[in-house]
Amino acid sequence: MKLDDFYQIQDVKSRLSELENQIVATMQGNIDEAKEFVENNEFDPEYEDSEESTAKALAKETITDPEDVFGLDSTYYDGQTFILGEEDKYVELKEELESLEDDAEKIIGIYNHIVNMGYHVKEIDHSTKSLSTYLLLPIDELNDFMKDYDGPADDSEFEKDDSNEYFGVRIADHSSGTHFIKSVGMSVSYPNNYINIDFHDFF
Numbered sequence: 655m656k657l658d659d660f661y662q663i664q665d666v667k668s669r670l671s672e673l674e675n676q677i678v679a680t681m682q683g684n685i686d687e688a689k690e691f692v693e694n695n696e697f698d699p700e701y702e703d704s705e706e707s708t709a710k711a712l713a714k715e716t717i718t719d720p721e722d723v724f725g726l727d728s729t730y731y732d733g734q735t736f737i738l739g740e741e742d743k744y745v746e747l748k749e750e751l752e753s754l755e756d757d758a759e760k761i762i763g764i765y766n767h768i769v770n771m772g773y774h775v776k777e778i779d780h781s782t783k784s785l786s787t788y789l790l791l792p793i794d795e796l797n798d799f800m801k802d803y804d805g806p807a808d809d810s811e812f813e814k815d816d817s818n819e820y821f822g823v824r825i826a827d828h829s830s831g832t833h834f835i836k837s838v839g840m841s842v843s844y845p846n847n848y849i850n851i852d853f854h855d856f857f
Contacts, residue, residue, distance in 0.1 A: 655761075655762050655765050655766075655778060655787075656762070657755055657758050657759070657762075659778075659780060660754070660758050660761075660780050660785055660787075661780055661781070661782045661783075662754060662781070662782075662783070662784060662785055663751065663754050663755065663758060663785075666747060666750055666751045666754060667751060669747060670744075670747040670748065670751060673720075673740065673743060673744055673747065674719065674720050674744070676740070677720045677723050677724075677736065677740055677744065678717055678718075678719065678720060678723055680723070680735065680736070681717055681722075681723040681726055681727065681735065682717060684712065684730075684731075684735070685712055685713065685715055685716075685717070688708075688709045688710075688712040688713040689713040691709045691713075692709055692710055692713045708730060711730075712726070712730055720741075720744050724736075724741055754785065757785055757827065757853065758785055760853040760854070760856070760857070761785060761787050761825050761853050763856075763857065764825055764851060764853055764856050764857075765778070765787070765789065765825070767856075768789070768791075768823075771802060773791055773795055773798075773799060774791060774792055774795065775789050775790065775791055776790040776791060776792065776820055777789070777790035777820075778790075781826075784826065784828070785826065785827070785853075786824060786825070786826035786828075787824070787825045787826070788822055788823070788824055788825075788848065789822065789823040789824075789825070790820045790821075790822055790823075791820060791821055791822075791823060792819065792820060792821075793814075793816070793818060793819055793820055793821050796814065796821050799821075799823075799849070800849070803851070806851050806852065806855055806856045807823075807849050807850070807851055808849065808850045808851070808852075809849045809850075810850075811847070811848065811850065812847060812848060812849050812850075813847055815847075821849065822847065822848040822849065823848060823849045823850075823851060824848035824849070824850050824851070825851045825853050826850065826851075826852070826853065827852055827853055827854050
């Protein structure tokens with residue numbers, strides 16, 4: 655299991671990458687315009703005005719990431735290039751990704767702990783809307799599992815089915831969600847016949 659297996663992390667990374675490309679492309683356009691301005695005009699250093707000086711300086715700049723861009727925006731444009739909150743959104747997505755990755759590392763740690771204890775994980779699935787992770791293990795390992803994880807493992811919503819070859823373990827930090835059924839005008843809980851482990855309370 656790795657960080658990129660989590661759909662929520664994939665989504666935030668995708669949105670962050672798209673925003674980064676947009677931010678860099680905007681400033682690169684400004685640099686390219688400055689280069690074109692410098693190339694197409696002859697300047698007399700003795701009478702060079704501030705616009706010409708700025709263009710010559712900007713034309714020499716190189717950027718590789720949004721951090722470079724925001725620095726140039728402050729230097730050359732008084733922070734007025736990105737007026738739609740792009741910088742705030744960039745910081746917000748970076749922080750969200752960092753938080754998600756920290757939590758996902760906890761889930762990966764729990765998974766590794768279970769495997770290292772000798773349990774055989776048949777299948778791994780991840781929620782598309784959260785970090786919730788679902789493991790499928792052989793039913794004949796259930797009793798040992800509950801003994802080994804008596805503290806963090808909550809089986810209050812689990813009902814053993816002897817006809818099933820496997821049992822499920824849900825690793826998350828929230829209870830199973832609900833969804834609204836418009837035709838009957840009510841919310842119902844998602845099926846949750848799992849042993850639940852809160853990844854904040856495991857280690």
